[in-house]
Amino acid sequence: MNKPPISCSTQDLLEAAIVQKRRLEITCSTDTGEPITYHKVLPIDINSQNGVEQLIVLTTDNEGGILKLSIDTSQITAFSALDSLKPLIEFSAHSSSP
Numbered sequence: 001m002n003k004p005p006i007s008c009s010t011q012d013l014l015e016a017a018i019v020q021k022r023r024l025e026i027t028c029s030t031d032t033g034e035p036i037t038y039h040k041v042l043p044i045d046i047n048s049q050n051g052v053e054q055l056i057v058l059t060t061d062n063e064g065g066i067l068k069l070s071i072d073t074s075q076i077t078a079f080s081a082l083d084s085l086k087p088l089i090e091f092s093a094h095s096s097s098p
Contacts, residue, residue: 003074005053010091011046011073014055017081017089018043024089026057027078028071038069040082046073 006014017024026038041057048054054070061067081089 006073006076013089013091014043014046016087018045020085022081022083022085022089024079024081026071026076028075029077030075035077038071
């Protein structure tokens, strides 16, 4: 089942995180509906391939290596910056804010 893409205001927050090089905690819903959380990821780009919008992030593996991951933005259910800088970067699909 295809989910709708994220809203423009939500994409603006992700783009702000990219420009400001702010680490995020991102929660997604897998194809089976189970949540998965990515901790301390650094978003580096948003692009579209074959009609699917992808957030590209850098993170580390258990051995300290750097991993580059692509996350389908339609599966993102929440994210927040791991700092208290302004603007506040925070989104939850379960709240009434954008």
